[in-house]
Amino acid sequence: MNGARPHAISTHGLTYEVEAQTLIDGVDLRADRGQLVGLIGPNGAGKSTLLRAISGILRCQDGAVRLGGKDLESLSSRGVAATLSLFPQIAPYTHGFTSIELVLMGSIPTWGASRSRAGRMIA
Template sequence: MTGRPLELSVEGLRYETDGRTLLDGIALTARPGETVGVVGPNGSGKTTLLRCVYGALRPTAGRVLLDGADASALGVRERARRVAVVPQDAGGTFGLTVGEVVSMGRSPHKRFWEQDGPDDRRRVARALETVGVSALAGRRFDGLSGGERQRALVARALVQEPGLLALDEPTNHLDIRYQLEVLGLVRRLPVTGLLVLHDLNLAACFCDRLYVLADGRVVAEGPPREVLTQELLAEVYGVATRIAVHPATGAPSIVYLPEQPAGPVPETGLG
């Protein structure tokens, strides 16, 4: 259901717009078959980085390499055969059924206006089954719940047969069961994964390595157990935490501490 896992290298990536620098000298690697997470507070540049990787934005400076080849030199269709995207929101799907949206992932493998063949339909059916939305194939995509839409977008990415799967907040709108299923699926697929995540405990559990962004720069990189420290989370997120090793997974387990009042507790007048 996927192609051969690719190696991703991001070298000196810089992105500027409207006089602002959103990314400043980003260096990142993902080895074939790795699942790499990008974390950081809102506005740190995570989605901008992902969009530069899959080609929605053109960097001001620096390069994105796929198996050593400059991605900017690839045509749109060739790049789409190598990199599939699960965005936060899906545009251009109004009035389409779930099956039609998922089948759009076959476009890079077909000639312009070519209809789906039996092999395409088999791949779409298998992807729908893999993410648990086979029963929704005939439903309108824009009538689905947020979680159902997210799983359908994962299925669309799978039928694209990528070597690199880029996911922007793939657990948005998903309940706990499907958060675990979707991230577990990414881990099991023979594909290189690049995930933007807000949930640090999920990132610690499912990612081989993490890159922590702040103000458009990488401030930490490495395995979750080395990166997710109380000191770093206090510096980057401004929160107090306690971190232990989860007894079942061996991954860091983060507990967020409530903010302490900065003075005596005021009288409430309640007895």
């Protein structure tokens, strides 16, 4: 890094396999704070699988994910949740919520233990 600010999210050599089929093959990426990044590709290309791997939902066979310069494996689930959020685009998780409500839900871990604030936001 040489004194440079760490990337918000980075992966190096990320590989994920299921039943001898490689779904993610050596993915390297970097995204900085404030940068807009899009994943495009046909159905079945591995976009959702990559996002699940970056979020820690899936355990990859090889490679590393870093959030704010810290190895994902070294962070607690609370630490990961305070750094990133992932909402699937399918019901029932998104049913009945507006887009802005879904985005705001991603900030709930940074609010601490205030249940009343979270309740007001989604009520």
